[in-house]
Amino acid sequence: MNLDLRVISKCIRCGNCRAVCPVFEEEGWESANTRGRIMIIKSLANGHNQSPEVLESLNACTTCGLCIENCPAGINPPDLVEVARRELASLGIMTEVQVELHRNILGAGNTFGERLDRLAWLHDRRVLKKKADYIYFAGCLASFRNPEISSKAFEILSRFGATVLQNEQCCGSPLIRTGFDASPLIEHNLREIDRVGAGAIITGCAGCYTTLKNDYPSQIDIISISEFLADHLQEMELRRLNLQVTYHDPCHLGRMNKIYEKPRQLIEAICSFEEMVTNRKDARCCGGGGGVRAGYKDLSLRLARRRLDDIPQGVDCIITSCPLCLRNLSDVSNDKKVMDIVELVALSME
Amino acid sequence: MKGAIQIFDRFHEIVNERVRSSLDERFCYASDASQIEGLPDFVIRPKSTEEVSRILMICNEFEIPVTARGAGTGLAGGATPVKGGVVLDMSSMNNIIEFDIENLQVIVEPGVVPEKLNRTLKSSGFFFPPDPGSSAICTIGGMISNNSSGIHCIKYGTTRNYVLDLQVVLADGRVINTGSKVLKSSVGYDLTRLFVGSEGTLGIITRAGLKIMPLPIAKRLVVASFDSAVIAGKVVIQIFSAGIIPSACEILDNTTIAVLKRCDPNLVFPNLGDIILFEVDGTDNSTAEQSYRIIEICAPLAQSIREVSSKTEMGAIWEARRLVGAAISRLDPTKTRVYAGEDVGVPIKQIPILIKKIQEISEEFDIPAMKYGHIGDGSLHVALFIDIMDPDQWERLKRAQEKIHRTAIELGGTVSSEHGVGLARAIYMRDQLGNDFLEIMQSIKRTFDPKGILNPGKLSL
Structure with a gap:
């Protein structure tokens, strides 16, 4: 297997990751912990145990990156996990869920295998421009599962001259996270982006953000919607809302790309804000990422419930800036509304 | 292992899904943070003393080796199953059973993580002092089994000083208590202290009564650098002679300082010489006086001296110090x-x-x-x-x-x-302790574990 033993062996098995791995906290087995995963990856690199059994460990990682923050040796375990998943997938060692995801995305251009119009949320296609400075990249979840959010996001961004891609496809994040090659999607989206000639892409999805930012060629600016809106506060007519909210840092926006302040600036411009118990680089994962919601829904929702324990008292709702976090937290939140940051801005603009 | 399926089923009857024998799981339990390796046949995560007792009865009957493990942060292979058999992952027994503040103690299960215990104790104004670098991860059971300590043992002592009572499952499944809630007792052999540091070779700890201490109100930190470790050592002795017992007194050499700075570029340390971190704790007045005296004693011999006044900086220094051992790859x-x-x-x-x-x-x-x-x-x-x-x-x-x-x-x-x-240092036991000492240890081992199933191969037993 093409796994770099030098990188893997930097892990000295100190176990610092044990203190923070959210999956381990739920499951309790060493194989559900970052250290165990690295030991399994090392065994794979040494040619041992290349069996589907290892997927139970490797595929249950949300790639949240809490372990990166806590690793004294400076290892990036989610990267190792993704490489191992890719190597295993290349040998045909993968779960049914991975197979289905792969089929859906490469067959229909979206995570769900939907054959419906991806731009169905767009009420009037005449607003689309052939050329624009900004592209709003909606992503699969917002396009097919949260069309009202894409619609609101675009309504706001179109005031700043944004357009959307005529034929946007999945950014490739779910494929990359679960061990597949996403280059056909990347090449397709790049052609679409080139056609518009925009200088920047704005996205409201943390998964799309990190993929566009880190897996696409770097000649184009990638901006998260909360960054963009926070930078244009003066140009929006926001009214103050009588709400007390908290903010859930999506792992792939916060820890992976260090976007912590702008979402908070935006929220504080609209309503009262209080931090969750763990926040910023220490923010607990919602449990949805890395293919865990798709592959291990029960585990994913248990992780989401743990995240709700971090909500401070007295808040009316939880704001986040990722449709996957939104879905996972919403699924387990009984008494607190979970809202996308775009919805909060739209509410303030009403 | 002969009859492995039947044995697995017996364990499964006791702990249901909390036993595994898959290769990938066993591989994850094949080592701790040392270079010692050994593949277990089964990994079991018990939840109660009764489960441990029933498991040991089976292991004793079939002479299956049993290795207890906490968080697997050990550095000598103490929790590595070098003879195969069962690894008992005790980290799921992680309940704090009782806060008995009036009796200055807590009763905990072995899987409790000391940092979590101390977070809980803080609101009562108490703490459990032993603080190994792995405090955020390791378990009380592992600390007891290795007589762990940390940077504060100079003033507060090691884990051994805080264990009042242990509930232990013996090799044949019998359950004993080694002490009680009294803070001292002169009745009988001190089995509590025997079990502390026995590395799982005499029994499996399933509960512990621990003495706790009042939290100090104030702390101060003095950072001093010296031309050589010899001079630094002399200063330390002078400080003791002056009647000051620092709560921590850590020496760091040049390479360590370079790594610390890489861990946290904001840390301010002198660039030359060996550095000593003197921490004093107590009340505002006592720490001010002790800190002043330490600076006074260091002054004639130190290259540089600085008192760290900010709590944030003090926290950052100790956090970096805690992680420095593993951080060389950053340099x-x-x-x-x-x-x-x-x-x-x-x-x-x-x-x-x-x-x-x-x-x-x-x-x-x-x-x-x-x-x-x-x-x-x-x-x-x-x-x-x-x-x-x-x-x-x-x-x-x-x-x-x-x-x-x-x-x-x-x-x-x-x-x-x-x-x-563990195993990493077992070969030095005879040279350090002598033949007679080792023979006595071996006869004690036979008394507790006649079939030799408990953590075989460790401690040169």
Whole structure:
């Protein structure tokens, strides 16, 4: 297997990751912990145990990156996990869920295998421009599962001259996270982006953000919607809302790309804000990422419930800036509304 | 293992899904943070004393080795199942059973993580003092089994000083208690202290009564640098002679400082010499006075002295110090820290000699080393780091660690101050303790575990 033993062996098995791995906290087995995963990856690199059994460990990682923050040796375990998943997938060692995801995305251009119009949320296609400075990249979840959010996001961004891609496809994040090659999607989206000639892409999805930012060629600016809106506060007519909210840092926006302040600036411009118990680089994962919601829904929702324990008292709702976090937290939140940051801005603009 | 399926089923009857025998799970339990390896046949996560007792009855009947494990942060292979058999992962027994503040104690299960215990105790104004670098991860059971300590043991002592009572499952499944809630007792052999540091060779700890201490109100930190470890050592003795017992007294050499700065670029440390961190705790007045006296004593001999006044900076320094051992890869990506010869101790007067000799060993074998540790109690952590892809460096590392251990023994010291013996240091037991001592240990072992199923191969037993 093409796994770099030098990188893997930097892990000295100190176990610092044990203190923070959210999956381990739920499951309790060493194989559900970052250290165990690295030991399994090392065994794979040494040619041992290349069996589907290892997927139970490797595929249950949300790639949240809490372990990166806590690793004294400076290892990036989610990267190792993704490489191992890719190597295993290349040998045909993968779960049914991975197979289905792969089929859906490469067959229909979206995570769900939907054959419906991806731009169905767009009420009037005449607003689309052939050329624009900004592209709003909606992503699969917002396009097919949260069309009202894409619609609101675009309504706001179109005031700043944004357009959307005529034929946007999945950014490739779910494929990359679960061990597949996403280059056909990347090449397709790049052609679409080139056609518009925009200088920047704005996205409201943390998964799309990190993929566009880190897996696409770097000649184009990638901006998260909360960054963009926070930078244009003066140009929006926001009214103050009588709400007390908290903010859930999506792992792939916060820890992976260090976007912590702008979402908070935006929220504080609209309503009262209080931090969750763990926040910023220490923010607990919602449990949805890395293919865990798709592959291990029960585990994913248990992780989401743990995240709700971090909500401070007295808040009316939880704001986040990722449709996957939104879905996972919403699924387990009984008494607190979970809202996308775009919805909060739209509410303030009403 | 013969009859493995039937044995698995017997365990399954007791713990349901909390037993596994898949290769990938077993592989994850095949080592701790040391270089010792051994593949278990089964991994079991018990939840109660009764479950442990029933499991041991089966293991005793079929003579299956049993290795207890906490968080697997050990550095000597103590939790590595070198003879196969069962690994009992005790970290799921993690309940704090009772806060008995009025009796100055807590009752906990062995899987409780000390940092979590202390977070809970804080609101009552108390704490459990032993604080190994792995406090956020390791377990109380592992600490007891290795008699762990940490930077504060110079003032507060080791885990042994805090264990009042243990509930232990013996090899044949019987359950005993070794003490009670009284803070002292002069009745009978002190089995509690016997079990502390026994590394799971005499029984499986399933519950512990621990003495707790009031939290100090104030802390101060003085950072002083010295031309040499010899001068630093003299200063430490002068501070003791002045009637001051610092709550921590850590020496850090130049390489360690470079790594610390890489861990946290905001840390301000002098660039030259050996540094000592003196921490004092107590009340505002007592810490101010002690800190003043330490600065006064250091002044004629130190290159530089600085009192750290900000709590944030103090926290950052100790956090970086806690992680420094594993952080060498941040300074040099081609190097990895290997835990070997990392926990020697000598009488405190000998520390400067030990540091000098370790530097010579480092140069002789051309293996770079960070040297840091608790100069106030004579224990020194040596972090050897190598390119782990290079077999020649591995070979030299092995020879270097052998010489480090032998040097500690020659200086009247110990091969392990606080990490334990496990298998990594078992070969030095006879040289450090002598034949008669080892024979007595072996006969004690036979009394508790006649079939030798408990953590076989460890402690030279």
